[in-house]
Amino acid sequence: MKGYGAQRMVEGEKYRLSFTVGGLLASQGRTLAELFCAQEPSEPPEQPESSESQELSPSSERPSPNAEVGESICQIRKQAVTENVLAIRTPSANTRIVGEVLKRLSALTFGELAYLAGEEASYEDRAALMWVAMCRYYALVGEFAAEVVRNHFLEGTMKLSYEDYDRYFAMKATWHPELDAISGATYKKLRENLFKAMDEARILDRGSGTIVPYLMSGALERMLMATPQTFLYFPMRRNRDASTLGLNPEAR
Template sequence: MTPIASPSTGYRMSFTAASLCIRESAILAQRYLDLGNWEQVSSEAFSENLLQVRTQSSLRRLLRELTTRLETLSPAELDLLTKATEPHQAQVLWLAVCRCYPFVAEFAVEVVRERYLSLKYELPLEEFDAFFNRKAQWHTELDSISPSTHNKLRQVLFRLLRETGLLSTQRTIQGVQLNPQLAQLLRQGRPEEALYFPTFDTQIKT
């Protein structure tokens, strides 16, 4: 499988800055649909403390992370995010995280989905470690990551999987039925991105 991120571009690993943040992301998405400008959304969200964050520094950091993710979504996907039920909102946001972070996308495809298709439903923590070490052979920027940061990356990625409904609290991979509207949007645009979810090929093509 061709890597999503080439060794020359490197991985962005700042996904630890926020969890899935469904409520906050939906608020920002609605404000963008009203305004049509992400800079204005960020400015108003900061001045109004739209996300109800205690400190300005935390709010600024959260806004930066969430808008970076949401900017990867199309207007139709953002509209779905504002109207769908929470499990389907989570699917849209997982898609945004995968688009934003090739490391996460490749883990979703090469580890989570492959284990699901192989009927290996358990996802041990060691699977992350093995994946990380494989990627470090081609991405030298991973060599500088400290053990504590490595552990945090693993912790946050597994939390994102749980929040999306792809992983149980016992670290069992859970197959999902894609939201029909999201599946249709992917088929019309980037059908390969359905591979970010643990589903069988028949579910993707229908």
């Protein structure tokens, strides 16, 4: 599953650095989530009564809602590209953007993906889930969200600028030489798309450079409790979960 699923940094691993297009890609994410969920069986297949076939085969088992989608998202790649479901003008851009969105969706759980595709999810919840997907898939983005954006918010420093990102990137490059190896143009694209994504996720007002305190819906909050570390990606306070998240409640 190399290249799919959430990036969990271990010693020697390099940061994924392909978020150079599209910002949050929220509408594209929902379209592909719908396509994926439409192919999922609504009910488990009926099993023969013979004792030899009493157990569901791995291919027919329904995955747990809390299981990561991972590489299984690739089953819709060919259809999405061939049918141009994202309505992108050029074949090359179509292939590139479909691939990028699928990689991000691979970091969600089956339950989160179903909610993203469903009618009950608000625009705000869908945008939040695509922000979660981006943070999980790109460890550098998730760490910036938790270590800079959220910490700024908790400390009452509500302004966020390119300079904050530049300092953070330089600090990370001390231990990750792959960050120093990228070109100046790629660096600017990564930074631009990260700030664009934060604006589209409504956790940053780019016009004023102000962090926007995040108010999460009850439905999304209950879903994300299965992975409480996810709350670190948002500028919000959750004292009751401080011990779970490894935070000091008195400092928050």
